[in-house]
Amino acid sequence: xxxxxxxxVRASSTAEAISLIGQHGSDAKFIAGGHxxxxxxxxxxxxxxxxVDISRISDLSYIKDAGDHIAIGAMTRHMDVEKSPVLAQHVxxxxxxxxxxxxxxxxxxxxxxxxxxxxxxxxDLPATTLALGATYVxxxxxxxxxxxxxxxxxxxxxxxxxxxEMLTEIRVPKMNGAGWSFHKFNxxxxxxxxxxxxxxxxxxGSGVGLVNMGxxxxxxxxxxxxxxxGASIADAAALAVADAQPSADNNATVEYRTHLAKxxxxxxxxxxxx
Amino acid sequence: xxxxxxxxxxxxxxxxxxxxxxxxxxxxVLNLTGTNVGCxxxxxxxxxxxxxxxxxxxxxxxxxxADGANITTIEGMAAADGTLxxxxxxxxxxxxxxxxxxxxxxxxxxxSLLEENxxxxxxxxxxxxxxxxxxxxxxxxxIKAVMAAAGx
Ligand SMILES: Cc1cc2nc3c(=O)[nH]c(=O)nc-3n(C[C@H](O)[C@H](O)[C@H](O)COP(=O)(O)OP(=O)(O)OC[C@H]3O[C@@H](n4cnc5c(N)ncnc54)[C@H](O)[C@@H]3O)c2cc1C
Ligand code: FES
Ligand code: FES
Numbered sequence: 001x002x003x004x005x006x007x008x009v010r011a012s013s014t015a016e017a018i019s020l021i022g023q024h025g026s027d028a029k030f031i032a033g034g035h036x037x038x039x040x041x042x043x044x045x046x047x048x049x050x051x052v053d054i055s056r057i058s059d060l061s062y063i064k065d066a067g068d069h070i071a072i073g074a075m076t077r078h079m080d081v082e083k084s085p086v087l088a089q090h091v092x093x094x095x096x097x098x099x100x101x102x103x104x105x106x107x108x109x110x111x112x113x114x115x116x117x118x119x120x121x122x123x124d125l126p127a128t129t130l131a132l133g134a135t136y137v138x139x140x141x142x143x144x145x146x147x148x149x150x151x152x153x154x155x156x157x158x159x160x161x162x163x164x165e166m167l168t169e170i171r172v173p174k175m176n177g178a179g180w181s182f183h184k185f186n187x188x189x190x191x192x193x194x195x196x197x198x199x200x201x202x203x204x205g206s207g208v209g210l211v212n213m214g215x216x217x218x219x220x221x222x223x224x225x226x227x228x229x230g231a232s233i234a235d236a237a238a239l240a241v242a243d244a245q246p247s248a249d250n251n252a253t254v255e256y257r258t259h260l261a262k263x264x265x266x267x268x269x270x271x272x273x274x
Numbered sequence: 275x276x277x278x279x280x281x282x283x284x285x286x287x288x289x290x291x292x293x294x295x296x297x298x299x300x301x302x303v304l305n306l307t308g309t310n311v312g313c314x315x316x317x318x319x320x321x322x323x324x325x326x327x328x329x330x331x332x333x334x335x336x337x338x339x340a341d342g343a344n345i346t347t348i349e350g351m352a353a354a355d356g357t358l359x360x361x362x363x364x365x366x367x368x369x370x371x372x373x374x375x376x377x378x379x380x381x382x383x384x385x386s387l388l389e390e391n392x393x394x395x396x397x398x399x400x401x402x403x404x405x406x407x408x409x410x411x412x413x414x415x416x417i418k419a420v421m422a423a424a425g426x
């Protein structure tokens with residue numbers, strides 16, 4: 001399978017990338033790791049006329065301690081998130097989740113920015129950064145803006161990013177020793193989750209993100225609200241799908257997904273609270 | 275578009291269409307057909323090679339994205355005098371292959387794995403090779419070969 005023909009341009013800075021995408025209009029697309037975009041182009045589900053390669057913008061590949069949060073450059077690869085000592089110390093849930101994306105070859109290419117910009121509800125890092133209360137920094141022709149992860153995901157593969165905006169940084173609050181747990185239920189190695197749960201619980205609350213439980217990654221706010229109100233883990237986990245809209249596919253019916261989400265959220269909260 | 279790559283120590287300059295996949299460039303332009311195409315959907319790992327020292331699936335990389343890179347394919351693993359790479363030797367000694375179709379990808383993924391984790395447990399080898407499928411061996415002897423190459 002070979003993608004439809006396109007023109008290829010390479011950006012060496014964020015400003016250049018934004019100007020190139022503006023120049024080429026709505027038929028142009030950024031390519032980072034290419035591990036969501038190229039499979040779609042090979043299947044001709046995507047046929048951009050121009051690819052703007054942003055993967056060589058090396059100053060967007062970093063993981064920095066920024067006081068109350070960790071700042072991660074959008075071009076940081078899954079493998080570097082997984083292996084980061086800074087994240088292992090301050091946001092272990094994210095490092096762990098990144099280690100469950102695809103397989104090592106995928107993690108050598110795919111980026112955290114590409115994963116979030118792609119806004120796939122079945123992907124691990126959108127739901128995980130959502131659970132952690134992350135903020136995304138995006139840059140466009142008129143400057144930069146910050147978007148809370150909880151305002152970012154609009155519908156299936158649709159986010160708040162405008163066509164000429166680029167995601168540049170992911171800011172993830174430090175977990176400050178909160179307990180956490182990550183569950184990815186799938187049948188085959190390297191696969192996407194049938195249902196996934198990223199959860200943390202600490203002195204200042206909790207967060208539960210659900211993978212593949214709707215058109216967008218889902219923040220299970222009802223679960224966290226119940227816990228904050230003093231509910232038991234079992235009672236809180238019973239609300240796991242209150243904020244979700246699971247659908248059926250080859251792997252699972254709605255009933256199965258619903259059951260799975262409740263069980264996995266309960267287990268995750270038990271582990272995060274232990 | 276013109277690209278410059280180093281493949282198995284040799285420098286090449288080629289003019290490629292942007293949509294050319296790296297695996298097609300390696301197989302059809304450079305005639306290095308040891309790198310196989312199995313699934314063509316990023317799943318099987320048969321097309322794995324080293325891009326700047328790390329295993330990637332070359333069916334999911336554009337040749338233009340590899341511009342400037344240092345690439346190693348299975349043909350570049352043995353020494354110039356034909357002495358097999360220790361991983362190849364271990365696959366041979368442990369019957370880590372039957373039909374051999376997945377083997378180049380397995381060897382490339384396994385050497386990349388040991389580069390990152392020289393002292394893996396059996397479990398870590400199994401998880402580390404999850405991007406590579408084999409229809410013949412049932413994996414058992416592949417895992418044995420990688421453990422042997424790791425000196426265990
Ligand atoms: C075999 C396989 C298995 C996988 N398994 C999993 C899995 O289990 N879990 C999982 O979460 N993911 C999985 N993935 C997807 C993988 O994580 C991708 O790397 C990731 O989703 C996309 O990141 P990328 O850098 O490759 O983005 P690309 O494919 O380059 O881009 C994806 C989209 O985002 C846009 N984009 C990219 N970067 C930016 C940016 N900085 N700003 C604005 N727009 C941008 C592009 O224009 C494109 O539309 C898998 C992929 C493969 C091939
Ligand atoms: S041919 Fe590339 S992963 Fe199967
Ligand atoms: S040896 Fe035949 S596919 Fe692995």
